[in-house]
Amino acid sequence: MGRPEKPIDASGGAIAAFASGLRRLRAQAGNPTYRDMARSALYSPSVLSSAAGGYRLPTLPVTLAFVAACGGDREAWERRWHEVSGKAQPQ
16 A cells, blocks of 8 residues: 555645546545556556646646546546646647
């Protein structure tokens, strides 16, 4: 069993809310370990853990790999990522 995650600093605004959403998604998936998620996501456990840390917005590929590893809706999370990043979504 991994160590407990640090609380997300709520003053982090949209990035903190995004990370909280990733953590909720992981919880809904049964709290797989980051090591287990890394097997399907093809990113290291530390990269996936950092994505849900709330310190900075993860890249879109990392976000989508995290979401896929948790069985989430990749399209919905891609839209959310674009909203938070301020980068226009390709048409």
